[in-house]
Amino acid sequence: MxxxxxxxxxxxxxxxxxxxxxxxxxxxxxxxxxxxxxxxxxxxxxxxxxxxxxxxxxxxxxxxxxxxxxxxxxxxGKREFWSREFIVNSHVLDPRPDTETLIELALTEMPDMEKPYRVLDLGTGSGCILLTLLAERPKATGVGVDISLDAMKVASANAENLNLENRTSFIEGPWFANVDGKFDLIVSNPPYIPDAVKGELQPEVREFEPHLALFGGEDGLDCYRHIISNAQSYLCGGGWLGFEVGIHQAQDVQKLMQIEGFRDISCANDLAGIARCVFGRI
Ligand SMILES: C[S@@+](CC[C@H](N)C(=O)[O-])C[C@H]1O[C@@H](n2cnc3c(N)ncnc32)[C@H](O)[C@@H]1O
Incomplete structure (x- = not known):
């Protein structure tokens, strides 16, 4: 018919x-x-x-x-993020509009178009954060880290599609374990959903997105604790550490950063008015 x-x-x-x-x-x-x-x-x-x-x-x-x-x-097989198209599959988190708040804040901390900023993206997934920052700052170079080799394959393909492969490298492994050198900016959108809320997630997320990208321990803050307590050795003097955070997590993450001696700590809201990003520098 x-x-x-x-x-x-x-x-x-x-x-x-x-x-x-x-x-x-x-x-x-x-x-x-x-x-x-x-x-x-x-x-x-x-x-x-x-x-x-x-x-x-x-x-x-x-x-x-x-x-x-x-x-x-x-x-x-794709998603638009910051007006660019990214390959997406079941191995990576679907890039969210919320994460564009992190991009906005990170770019204000990278104001010089001519500076060869060094950026580290922990838990790079599709590479949407790292690759967007490098695309917006033509002299910057960066490293994307992910514990999932399958995710890194997607990030590498996205780097090629965006002609950024010469300014990008990817490292497989947990957080800083295989990372060398110092960076002007470390960014991360780590897994932050508290384990207990698994049952409340939409089926799209619970059944199709990689659990490695979602859950951050009992209170959702495990990855922040690890990254914040190790980041200083990988930051240049005055370098920034910036996170996306889950709902109601901004205050806790700010406190964790204060305890580790970060200064100029600030927070930014997403379009829905939710505190979504925390940045601080050493
Ligand atoms: C919430 S997703 C973020 C992906 C991407 N950066 C984005 O914003 O769309 C978190 C990422 O962290 C990675 N990940 C989880 N645990 C990790 C670990 N211990 N070390 C490195 N990466 C990890 C996951 O594989 C996933 O790609």
Missing amino acids: TIRLDQALIEATIRLKGAGVEFARQDANLLMMDCLKADRDLLFREPERLLTDQEQSVFEELVERREKREPISHIL
Whole structure:
């Protein structure tokens, strides 16, 4: 049976809504654009276009995956972050808009476009933080660390896609264990979800994102404790340590940094007004 494009979109939206998908129509549009390899305009320009059998079965497959709450970024294999496209798969955290708050703050601590800043990104995942900072500061170089080799493969592919492979290196291992040298800026968006809230997470996160990227121990602060107590030896004089933090964690992380002697500690809110980043320097 043939079906019109607009009708297919309405049916998919109803199914996705029924499965509890928050932005059902938006996701249906994205899946259709991927299926037809077309831009958004086509959806509005040719609503009466009839889908071929082949297109129908590809679209059906994509909608079924989203109905099972597989993240849209995994299905499409990409996610936009700070206006650049990043490869994303099940081995890396889906880059979040919240993390752009960290980028904003980090860039204000790297004001000189000509300076060869050295950046260390702990828990680099897709590489979205490190690669965005290097793309925005053309003389900067950086190291991304991750305990997951599979995640680092994604970060390396993203570095190549963004033509940043010559200014980037990646190290596999836990936090600072295999890192040498000193950095002007150390950034991290570590796993920070308290173990106990696992059951409350959306299926997209709980069932599809790597648990290594999510959970930070009983109170969610384990990784901050480790990184803060070891960071000083890897920072240049006056160098900055900057974190993304989970909801209600900013004060605790600020305290941990104070105890370790960091100064000029500041906090920034995300677009929803949640304290999302903590920065301090030695
Ligand atoms: C919350 S994700 C952040 C990913 C990416 N930086 C972002 O902001 O989208 C945390 C990352 O830390 C990595 N990770 C977890 N434990 C680690 C450890 N002990 N040492 C290094 N990396 C670790 C995970 O594999 C994951 O890629």
